[in-house]
Amino acid sequence: MANTFNDYTATSAQLDSSDAAYGFVFNFPFLDASHIVVEVDGSVLASSNYSIQTSPDKRVLVASGITAGQVVRVKRDSNADSDAPLVDFVNGSVLNETELDKSYLHNLYLNEEIAAMNDLSLQKKVGDTTKWDAKSQELVNVPDPTLVQSASSKNYVDTQISNTITGSSTVSSKYTFTGDNTTTAFTFSPAINLDGDTMYEVAIDGVLQAPTTAYAIDANANTITFTSAPPTSAAIVVVQRGYAVPVTINSQGLRVAASSGISGTASFVQDGDGTNSVLAISSTAIRIGADATGTSAGYLNIQGYRNDTDQGLLGHIKFDNQNGGNTLGKIEIYAGGSDTTGTMRFHTSGAEQMRISSDGKVGIGTDAPIGALEVNANSTEIVIRGTSPNGLSNIDIKKTNSGDTEFSNSLYTGGTAGDFIFSNGKVGIGTTSPNAKLEIKDENPTIRLKDETAVSNYSDIRTNDGVLLLQADDGNNVANSKIQFDIDGAEKMHIKSDGTINFSNVSTYANDTAAGTGGLVAGDVYKTSTGELRIKV
8 A cells, every 4th residue: 555654753853954864754755745744743733834845855844843752744635625626627628648647646646545544544343344443453542431332541440440449539519409299300510420329329308219229320411310209399419429438349348437438437348248357447457357346356456556645656566366355466566655666576375575675685574675685584494495406415505493504415305404504603514503613423523635636645534432533545545645743834743654753853952951951841852962862751
């Protein structure tokens, strides 16, 4: 099909007369410059705003009326005006080729333009002329409908759905009429804009009328028609609702008291049989699985307070699990308000068990922790237990009722605790009541000293039946091992593995008398000048 128009999205270059890309180039032929029409965003641009260039190419040069980004259509409209035909043959005139060609081309161009317009138009569906075929194209610039069967814009449909669910933001209107025992149809003034019987409250002499059954609303005709004529002098009141109050969806759907709306005392979403509340919304709380009073058995409560008059708390959110009004478990988050500012509280069995303060401290058994973690168990023991993956051993850190701290390691789950204890500044290993700064209790208590670089080399200090044993190289893994005694940083004596006792750095004296002048006392060991080892008596 011949091309009769070109579409563009205008650029700055096409609108700048100093730019080489100035103008809107088109390639279809035309008979007269007046046949070139320019549309901007669907509106015809006055011909005084542009001119037509024919050489070296055909283009529209726009002087004004278009800005970058607008949609521009340059099209041919060959003017089918019968009152001012492009070619007019007169009887007796000479028919030359030029005029005949112009007449032919004029008819040709008109038919091309009609074909193009037909291709762009909404057409009947092939094979079914009772339906229009939009050819999968979106319809735009659709006005809001005024008739029941009119096409609807997306905005209109969205608004009607919103009005049905949440209510319209338009101010409510009231209309009054007087019955005459004859008239059944009454006209609204000013006109109504919401269709649907349930969008209105209708009363005759104060008695509410049933929608659809007693009356019908026709927004297109702007009327209300009663099934039977209201009595003479009857007061008819029609209130257009659905504004501040959502309408009822169905008997098991959203329910709102007409006098209060969504911000009133409560709103309910009910379960299938229409008797049990699933969601309750009040001015201060959202309750799931509860009625408006919050006394239902077992529900989740999310509650917030906005100002100091609401329990003196700000930004208070609670997650409750209640049963018959009794809180079984609860998490509270406070954003502000006196001593509750920025805290989280955890409740079980109706009492607070743990709190996180506004500065990040965790308190268990206390509401005012002084450290990163404070545990106050009062009359119960405090136990921190780590259990091995196979469940065969426990490591407990325990604060007992008496104030002692125990570190216990039992080889089997449920083993005896108290293997390691701090008590009154004393350390007990194997005993819960140490009598010295360090007390080790065992069948053969042993302190083992092991060489880090040679783990098989070790020595023990142990006791057995009151005997103190110093055992060097108890595993006999090192040759020539010994027990050595140093004083003031120097070796004084050692016992070799063969039992020999060696004294080193012992002072030398000529005899006992000389030794005596050195301040030696009975029992001192010294060496003579001749190499003898003597004991002063």
